[in-house]
Amino acid sequence: MRSFCPTSTLPPLNDPQAVTSTKPETPASFAADSLAIGMLVVLAMTIIQRSLGFLRSIWFCRLMDDAVVGQWAMAFDFITMATPVMLFGMPGSLPRYVETYRQQGHLRSLVRRLLIATVACTGIFMVGLTVAPDWFGWLIFLESDNSQLTYSVAVGVISIIAFNFVHQLVSSLRQVRVASMMQFVQSVAFTLIGVGWLIRGGGLAGLILSFAAASLIAILPGGWTLAKGWRGLPRSETRFDAPSMWRRLLPYAIALWVMNLLSNLFEMSDRYMILHFTSGGEQMGQAAVGQYHSGRIFPVLLMSLASMIAGVLMPYLAADWESGRREAVVDRIRKVLAALSIVFTLGAAATLWIAPWLFANLLQNRYADGLALMPMAFVFYIWASLVMIGQDYLWVAERGRLVGIAIAVGLTLNLILNATLLPILGLQGAVIATLCAHATVMIGIGMAMAWCGFEFDLTLISISLLPASLMLGPVVAVASVCTVILVSPKIKRWIVEGIEPLAAKFGRPATMWS
Structure with missing residues (x-):
């Protein structure tokens, strides 16, 4: 069960802060895609991405034995599902509040503070992993002595945090085509790099780094769009009230964090239980996760x-x-x-x-x-x-x-x-x-x-x-x-x-x- 939280890009009704004095928005700012175009693009890109993901999964299962497939499944799940929980739902709040603060002329201030908070949370995670790499290796792979795999997962976490932050911001600005392009580029790049790496005889750590590289490459379309339109954002003549922003944002972020935590734990629990409770040691557990992964493709x-x-x-x-x-x-x-x-x-x-x-x-x-x-x-x-x-x-x-x-x-x-x-x-x-x-x-x-x-x-x-x-x-x-x-x-x-x-x-x- 994937985490889901409905969002709205409209300011709340009767919000006294929804309208403030701002300078006129220049043509260089972000023009939202129409809903019809957005739906068509999302549908087309979803079909293409899932087709690529299916083919990629088939190749991974062919080129790796079931134990390594199980290790990959655990690494990918940890990278993609643990990061929203690690960041306490703050980047996930962007879709709800970007439009509100853009209309107020304070979007730059909102994004700057959320970016600082995201970097701080990422830094805390890196410190924890550096202090206890053996524990993270045991948690993810049931192998406490393979620091290479553990550190490759850390690189993957950093890359997906960067990708998700840019993707959330682009999506919140209703740049649907650019957001879909980011996901498409990530999928294509990972398929080419990952399959190519395995065909050449590469190992699991390199595959995880291939995912990290694909995520960083996929940031480029979103970064280019943000760089072009950022100057055209409206600016407010009133002072930004940071405490008020946090009082408004944190309850939403905490609720989103709880939902992400529960949903991701539910989604990951079966694989973790298989890995840690299968009789026969770590090889049997990893192989069982690999078999389970193949049945879920x-x-x-x-x-x-x-x-x-x-x-x-x-x-x-x-x-x-x-x-x-x-x-x-x-x-x-x-x-x-x-x-x-x-x-x-x-x-x-x-x-x-x-x-x-x-x-x-x-x-x-x-x-x-x-x-x-x-x-x-x-x-x-x-x-x-x-x-x-x-x-x-x-x-x-x-x-x-x-x-x-x-x-x-x-x-x-x-x-x-x-x-x-x-x-x-x-x-x-x-x-x-x-x-x-x-x-x-x-x-x-x-x-x-x-x-x-x-x-x-x-x-x-x-x-x-x-x-x-x-x-x-x-x-x-x-x-x-x-x-x-x-x-x-x-x-x-x-x-x-x-x-x-x-x-x-x-x-x-x-x-x-x-």
């Missing part, structure tokens, strides 16, 4: 797509909610949940049907355990995708703390079940534990939605349970999807309404998405 693509859909959907839900159209919010979420569950279940069934051939040819029959666990992985990742859409409702209803409670309960259950089942059932026990934990989170989010006024009916409940049919095989899953569609007039009506965006290109209104 396809399912995780669905969750990435769901994350993009949830981010695109959020502004429309917020607009309906603030305009008093609460029924429209519920209607949109119902339709998206139904479409996502049906399409993802069919896609997973098709993948499971061809998976034996893919694993035999692309992965050289080296990841039998990964193939065996894939059906359950598809189920809990589709459930995680439904949770991403459902929690949009809680965020727009300003009940985001309920999301944290559901994730905290799921995380606790995941740790308990992993510790219990891993020694008994091995990797299969870890997958069962993660499946139960995701089911618990989905039920918790559903209960929270119902408590906040979202009405569930038999159709939506059956849609939520539909992915579980994948554990009985792709044929049963396809038959289940067809049955749900045929017996539910409501779903058939939603499918017809879902075609309207295509008709809108020919002049017809798209009522569902308007």
